[in-house]
Amino acid sequence: MPTLSLKVNGKAVSGEVEGRTLLVEFLRDQLGLTGTHVGCDTSQCGTCVVHVDGKAVKSCTVLAASCAGASVTTIEGLAANGKLHPMQQAFHEEHGLQCGFCTPGMIMAAVDIVKRNGKKVDEETIRRELSGNLCRCTGYHNIVKAVQSGAANM
Amino acid sequence: MNATGVGASVKRKEDNRFITGKGRYTDDINLKGQAYAVFVRSPHAHAEIKSINTKKAAGMPGVLGVFTGSDVAEDKIGGLICGWMIHSKDGSAMKAGPHPILAVGKVRYVGDHVAVVVADSKAQAAAAAAAVNVSYNALPHNVDAAKAMSTKAQVHKEAANNNVYNWGLGDEAATAAAFKSAAHVTKLDIVNNRLIPNAMEPRAAIGSYDTGDDHYTLYTTSQNPHVARLVISAFHGLCPEHKLRVIAPDVGGGFGSKIFIYAEEVVCLWASKRVGGRPVKWTADRTESFLSDAHGRDHVTKAELATDSSGKITGLRVHTIASMGAYLSTFASCVPTYLYATLLSGQYNIPNIYAEVDAVYTNTSPVDAYRGAGRPEATYVVERLMETAARELKMDPAEFRRRNFITSFPHQTPVIMMYDAGDYGAALDKALELSDYRNVKARKAEAAKRGKLRGVGLSAYIEACGIAPSAAVGSLGAGVGLWESAEVRVNPVGTVEILTGSHSHGQGHETTFAQLVSDRLGIDINNVSVVHGDTDKVQFGMGTYGSRSGAVGMHAISKALDKAITKAKTVAAHCMEASADDIEFKDGAFTVTGTDKKMDWSAVALQAYVAHKPGFEPGIKESAFHDPANFVFPAGVHVCEVDVDMDTGFTEVVRYTCVDDFGNLINPMIVEGQVQGGVAQGIGQALLEACVYDEDSGQLLTASYMDYNMPRARNMPSIGEFKLGFTCTPCPTNPMGMKGCGEAGAIGSPPAVINAITDAIGVRELPMPATPLTVWQAMQGMRKAAE
Ligand code: FES
Ligand code: FES
16 A cells, blocks of 8 residues: 655644545544544535645545645644634634534635635625535524634634 | 523534534544444335345455344344334224334335445445345335325235324314315315435444443434433343443434434444444445435325405314335334324414324335424425415415414414413514515515516414423323433532433534523533433433423423522531521522621532531432423414526525524524524425435435535525514423424425415415426416416
8 A cells, every 4th residue: 555645734644545545534534633524425515625735625535645745734723823713713603503513614615715715705605605515504694604704804 | 691691692612622623423433443334225115135145245355244134133133113103093003014123024115224244444344245145026116105005015014005004183073064164265285395304414323342241332323312222222122221321422413313213323233242342333425324314204285274254264174195114213103193283273273173194104215203393294284275375365474374373372272282372473573574574565576677576475383392291292102201301410619510311413502501500500601511412421311302402401400400509508508507498599609598698609519528517418419300291382483585587497585584482592692593504404395405216216316415405505595684583472381481493494484485486476386395497387387377
């Protein structure tokens, strides 16, 4: 099995992976980073979103081996020096989560949405861009509010 | 008001672990030496199993065992049960076929569990599962509830014509007489579409057998771990209860689908012993969830409403065929009966009601409670009828409802329920005002200019939740009472642990339950922790469903707190050398009446454990069980406004208003979140979600997110157009005066949406989900009729 070396949440890591190992499996099973979830098998739910080299990807749809040398950020690495990222804080303040299962993917996707669309990203854009993230609990209302307020503080 | 007490929108205490990726769901847990289970599932809707050849699979790399129904039988492990007995009109008991945890002789739906492979890795288990050779002899199948009683497919030999029961409620003769003398009768054929729950966390289980202690542990995605333990021990006969610990850690949404005891969790436990005590883990992939989670709804109904010449309702008559799927799931039988027909009076004075229900087997996944469970189906029937009748009588739908509202309480309906409190007119007034109902005409005209048809629809729902008074449900066939338990443990420093039989899987109990404690004891919310979801920690409990954790679970906590305060008063009395009767407790301090002697909560807690003063039993730890006196009856009004595209039939919910009477609120922020989430599920049912089984092949065509249309952020009304309001008539049967709020959103919304679309396009009937195609076709029908 080939050895994969990459950076995860700022730390150099390496591990043995099979060619078919998905990034999400590598993160969850080998690194124990279980904040990244698996909610589907067709790349639609977005519970698995992480950042690879600063871009949001669905880690269920990326081969771990293709991330050699990359820098990956998961939900566990978003808070810097023990201080919550503004988007994490916003999800808390706006009650943007209930069961919490979609939440890591939502937050990672939201950070990316703001990076691409700016701090003043409008509601319609947020709703459209969240098409790839499913939540069964909140009705999205407070998630959209959280993304807006998180954006303002980013 | 105490800043973290009852009534405050306190931010959730549990959030931190979820927003930082530290939630601990079942699939996040890995036990030492863990093996993996993969199930072999039926590709047929209905077939005889001729043979199962496991030889090749058993010899594949990493495989620890391949097990089938005959292995289960060898160990005398019992089948899955349905815990609610329903009797047919003729007095006979419901006809339940066996439901083995691995199929015996026959499979009855696509996805039925046939065999299990346990291996060192998931990939090895999957490869071996593919090598299990099952030879089937396909049998005729039926997936359609409406055809179940006439099809030649016989799902269980126990149930002739696939009829599980033919049940009735109400006075048939009196209702027939009311229809005979009616001035007007409104009839509708109504289908309540089958839904797939789709909690975002797929079901998962780890079964672990300890060979040293002859003891089992189950980690599972459950809304009610104690009920799981009870059933697995008493009915499956795996082991006595004290030999089984069930842990339901963080659970990623349930909506009913995680109430039930499923084959997979029992198999994982049992298989762990079979493979020598290695823990056995199973996690559903999403397609497996679609195939094997209990589905919801699936009612086919004929309904009629009788009115007199003054627009007053004189009778309601309903016949419903309810699909049970291929087996009776844990609570399946009570959903289309006591959770459905008992709510057919809605918010209205209806002197005569008669409901008849045929529950039927079909070759589909079992159907059981899904958010609202029976009450959305009842509300859909009543509120579609109300809107349609108003239109036929040329009355304003709001006024027609108002004319028929129940206005005095308590109110005994003709279908068992005794409504305790409410003010339906107040909620209607507020909803009409918040939604600017008055000016809808102008908005219709404005929409027309943009090529849109604007429609408005109302729905005035009521539900019975806070499930449930044990004696009442027992007399109706429930196998167990539905009380709740709580324990209050006070630490020497005055911090408090609450142990509850309720289970939180998104509802925010760690916050709301702590608010109650903060309120009562005058201590900071951060000095309270809430423990749930582990049968080794919490003695017993009935779990969370039916919007019961507030009205029933918190009531138990409230009782235990009363006892803890009484005990603390005894301690304070000894410390301050007074009589316990003279001790007052307020705002976190104990005082002696008529003196300036004072001790605060934490000082008394410490003395309870220091125990240097003689004369009292040390410690403060109190528990309580609570059995509610009645259901609670949340009610409210939803107003939905839609724009339908004239060319495409695409429907957008452009404005949505809910006014709910949940009694007193513990945490308005959390309550609003529950309503918003419920409404999204209702909009999903009304516009998007279709569970489709292919008639010819019996295959589930909608077994992935590619095919099953889940509500997304863009399907919901915009932030400014989604308005919530509250009215309050406190519930008289609990000290907090609260009702339940978890299901109301999903109960009230589907009829509001469909009433709005039928208003927009001018049709009488419209099936759910009202996809663009469905709406467009309905519009073509109208156009043809007009030509
Ligand atoms: S797990 Fe669903 S999109 Fe990745
Ligand atoms: S919070 Fe439960 S799925 Fe989004």
